[in-house]
Amino acid sequence: MTAEYKVLGDVAVITLANPPVNGLGYATRVGITEGLSKALDDGAVKAIVITGAGKAFSGGADIKEFGTPKAIQDPNLLSVILALEHSTKPVVAAIHSVCMGGGLELALGCHYRVAAPGTSVALPEVKLGLLPGAGGTQRLPRVLGVETALNMIVSGEAVKSEVLASLPGQKLFDKLAASPESLFDEAVEFAKSVAAKDGELPLVRNLPCKHPQGDAYFQFARNTVGAMSKNYPAPLKCVDAVEAATKRKFDEGMAEERRHFTNLMFTPESIALRHLFMAERAASRIPDVPDDTPQRPIKTVGVIGAGTMGGGIAMNFLNAGIPVTILEMKQEALDRGIATIRKNYEAQVKKGKLKADKYEQRMALLKTTLSYDDLKDADLIIEAVFEELGVKEKVFGELDRVAKPGAILASNTSTLDVDKIAAFTKRPQDVVGMHFFSPANVMKLLEVVRGAKTGKDVLATVMGIAKKIKKTAVVSGVCDGFIGNRMIEQYSRQAGFLLDEGATPQQVDKAIEKFGFAMGPFRMGDLAGNDIGWAIRKRRAVETPDMKYSRTADKLCELGRFGQKTGAGWYDYQPGKRDAIPSALVNKMIEDHRKELGITPRKISDEEIVQRLVYALVNEGAHILEDGIASKSGDIDMVYLTGYGFPIWRGGPMHYANQVGLYNVAEAMKRFAKNPRDDADFWQPAPLIRKLVAEGRQFG
Numbered sequence: 001m002t003a004e005y006k007v008l009g010d011v012a013v014i015t016l017a018n019p020p021v022n023g024l025g026y027a028t029r030v031g032i033t034e035g036l037s038k039a040l041d042d043g044a045v046k047a048i049v050i051t052g053a054g055k056a057f058s059g060g061a062d063i064k065e066f067g068t069p070k071a072i073q074d075p076n077l078l079s080v081i082l083a084l085e086h087s088t089k090p091v092v093a094a095i096h097s098v099c100m101g102g103g104l105e106l107a108l109g110c111h112y113r114v115a116a117p118g119t120s121v122a123l124p125e126v127k128l129g130l131l132p133g134a135g136g137t138q139r140l141p142r143v144l145g146v147e148t149a150l151n152m153i154v155s156g157e158a159v160k161s162e163v164l165a166s167l168p169g170q171k172l173f174d175k176l177a178a179s180p181e182s183l184f185d186e187a188v189e190f191a192k193s194v195a196a197k198d199g200e201l202p203l204v205r206n207l208p209c210k211h212p213q214g215d216a217y218f219q220f221a222r223n224t225v226g227a228m229s230k231n232y233p234a235p236l237k238c239v240d241a242v243e244a245a246t247k248r249k250f251d252e253g254m255a256e257e258r259r260h261f262t263n264l265m266f267t268p269e270s271i272a273l274r275h276l277f278m279a280e281r282a283a284s285r286i287p288d289v290p291d292d293t294p295q296r297p298i299k300t301v302g303v304i305g306a307g308t309m310g311g312g313i314a315m316n317f318l319n320a321g322i323p324v325t326i327l328e329m330k331q332e333a334l335d336r337g338i339a340t341i342r343k344n345y346e347a348q349v350k351k352g353k354l355k356a357d358k359y360e361q362r363m364a365l366l367k368t369t370l371s372y373d374d375l376k377d378a379d380l381i382i383e384a385v386f387e388e389l390g391v392k393e394k395v396f397g398e399l400d401r402v403a404k405p406g407a408i409l410a411s412n413t414s415t416l417d418v419d420k421i422a423a424f425t426k427r428p429q430d431v432v433g434m435h436f437f438s439p440a441n442v443m444k445l446l447e448v449v450r451g452a453k454t455g456k457d458v459l460a461t462v463m464g465i466a467k468k469i470k471k472t473a474v475v476s477g478v479c480d481g482f483i484g485n486r487m488i489e490q491y492s493r494q495a496g497f498l499l500d501e502g503a504t505p506q507q508v509d510k511a512i513e514k515f516g517f518a519m520g521p522f523r524m525g526d527l528a529g530n531d532i533g534w535a536i537r538k539r540r541a542v543e544t545p546d547m548k549y550s551r552t553a554d555k556l557c558e559l560g561r562f563g564q565k566t567g568a569g570w571y572d573y574q575p576g577k578r579d580a581i582p583s584a585l586v587n588k589m590i591e592d593h594r595k596e597l598g599i600t601p602r603k604i605s606d607e608e609i610v611q612r613l614v615y616a617l618v619n620e621g622a623h624i625l626e627d628g629i630a631s632k633s634g635d636i637d638m639v640y641l642t643g644y645g646f647p648i649w650r651g652g653p654m655h656y657a658n659q660v661g662l663y664n665v666a667e668a669m670k671r672f673a674k675n676p677r678d679d680a681d682f683w684q685p686a687p688l689i690r691k692l693v694a695e696g697r698q699f700g
């Protein structure tokens with residue numbers, strides 16, 4: 001049982017007790033109905049209070065139960081709410097901390113609601129590709145008005161209880177408690193006072209629900225929502241359901257909501273978004289690092305190098321209120337770095353995203369230095385200097401000399417071996433990779449690179465600090481490119497082969513952007529700088545001379561077309577503009593290249609483009625799992641969703657492969673292996689894929 005029952009005088013108290021957030025799973029629902037029955041049977045009980053133990057009133061329906069028989073097993077949430085409505089004794093919800101989704105719907109089924117200030121109130125189902133399925137679309141408009149309710153339902157965003165309580169005419173809360181601490185006592189007193197009253201118990205379902213502009217308002221809502229959510233069916237269904245609340249009888253509206261909820265539950269978008277919710281939380285767990293591993297305190301941070309990455313990295317900590325000392329070789333480099341940080345903050349102030357006084361507060365936390373001795377007190381030092389092992393050796397040698405015992409020494413290297421870097425110190429257990437993505441103050445992804453000797457407490461600390469600076473941290477083992485770049489290399493190779501065989505950069509970009517990627521590989525190359533990949537390929541030519549790849553990208557770089565920064569890349573660019581204009585010169589270069597190779601171009605379908613690019617990610621991802629570089633497929637999905645613009649509604653490459661069916665994916669790979677222009681060795685399905693297909697299983 002995950003709901004507790006007790007009686008205080010003439011008030012029965014049902015406390016949801018299903019940690020961590022009192023999800024309304026089967027056992028909790030049983031607990032509520034059993035508590036309710038006891039209270040109704042007990043002649044001494046005059047009123048009932050429902051509240052939540054721990055850090056939430058309730059986070060809603062138990063997401064982990066979705067898709068299992070328990071999700072709908074009676075008592076389901078609808079029948080629990082109905083039972084509350086039917087209670088002949090007044091039921092008061094005492095709401096605090098978090099009241100979301102089914103939790104809010106449960107509260108709306110109670111006769112009265114008392115809320116603590118500071119409670120986050122939301123119907124966030126839309127973020128899971130759903131709509132509220134236990135009456136939220138029918139009841140919330142009745143207590144907050146159609147517009148406020150629809151905004152909350154369509155955005156899924158949380159609103160603080162005191163804000164909602166201050167809305168004129170609101171009927172969501174009957175009382176706002178003076179403080180979270182006094183909530184329970186106030187709710188019990190409130191329950192006693194309503195028990196003493198005569199008359200019918202109030203039900204939200206009986207309140208009127210109308211919008212003065214009717215059809216015109218809902219047309220406007222559809223236009224707004226439709227434009228914002230072209231890849232998600234849920235937001236428009238939210239509008240439909242709320243409109244039904246204004247036009248139909250309550251029970252008919254409920255039936256319409258239920259129909260949409262059931263349909264949405266099985267859409268690929270909702271399945272992907274639910275996977276993402278779980279994968280994001282699971283990513284912060286490292287299999288052999290227990291949750292209670294002690295973390296080292298991080299009160300001050302040092303950053304070495306104030307270039308492209310160092311400045312952005314520093315901003316993350318300043319934003320979180322953590323003081324940063326940034327070190328450079330020369331004053332000019334420091335000045336340039338600080339000017340860029342200021343410019344970034346000033347742009348935020350100009351756009352109204354940051355208040356001027358906050359900006360100054362953040363800058364006041366920043367110190368600069370040319371001397372390593374000023375880093376002696378730092379708890380965490382992140383190196384972001386040139387990508388050369390010799391330079392890293394010098395820097396880590398200095399850090400080993402000055403850093404206090406227990407300081408964490410991190411490298412932002414994108415390609416170098418973290419174990420080698422750790423070996424430059426006498427404390428390899430304190431060394432870890434923290435691979436931020438550019439722009440480091442914006443991109444959510446942080447690959448945490450675990451060296452062979454990295455301490456478990458170091459990993460736990462870095463995962464904790466990542467949360468504080470609002471990054472999605474994913475642990476990667478040491479290998480060339482870590483998770484993200486190791487996979488993208490295979491994707492880029494496919495993009496090159498497609499050009500050799502007959503596609504144009506714009507066709508490839510368009511096909512994969514239609515699939516949902518934020519940017520195709522060629523536009524992305526132009527943005528990041530084609531010279532970066534060129535340098536990697538030159539290194540590869542020495543390390544793995546047999547690796548097959550298209551020479552078109554090298555030829556592009558030989559023309560000095562590095563991308564937007566040189567005004568030309570795969571595309572042409574007008575001065576000061578970022579619009580990618582197809583380039584006749586590049587297309588001619590590709591044609592000439594094909595002639596040199598004796599290739600007759602063929603028409604390539606968008607479907608083939610998407611499959612070759614995405615399945616290249618999947619096959620390399622499977623190798624990454626086999627090699628133990630990533631510990632679970634959801635981690636790989638998180639890397640691609642937060643760092644590489646993979647379409648969120650497709651759930652990441654590994655989830656997408658599961659959805660397509662691994663058998664189909666493997667068969668496509670075997671077809672690609674027969675293409676003489678492609679890389680037959682690469683397209684052998686990874687042993688893990690073959691094993692899963694043979695066992696009828698998925699990446700899990």
Ligand code: 3HC
Pocket residue numbers: 020021023024056059060061062063064077098100101102103105124125128131132133134136278281282
């Ligand atoms: N069901 C089951 N588990 C849940 C849950 C839920 N509704 N909400 C959160 N959890 C779990 C998380 O999976 C995580 O578990 P873990 O520790 O094993 O990884 C744990 O609670 C803590 O979650 P967070 O790390 O997100 O904790 P925070 O304190 O940062 O945030 C929260 C708490 C605001 C409740 C946040 O978890 C959240 O937004 N949850 C989702 C709420 C939601 O979407 N509710 C709607 C569910 S659908 C529904 O109700 C359908 C109904 O209309 C019929």
Ligand code: NAI
Pocket residue numbers: 304305306307308309310327328329330333383384385386387388391394395412413414415435436437438
């Ligand atoms: P950058 O060239 O913009 O900046 C490097 C800075 O380090 C320069 O300002 C330089 O003066 C300073 N520096 C060099 N040697 C130093 C030393 N011994 N002591 C103190 N300062 C020194 O380089 P960028 O792009 O910021 O890259 C830094 C690191 O981050 C590299 O390891 C790179 O691989 C990695 N990285 C880069 C990404 C990018 O997109 N630019 C993305 C992720 C990681």
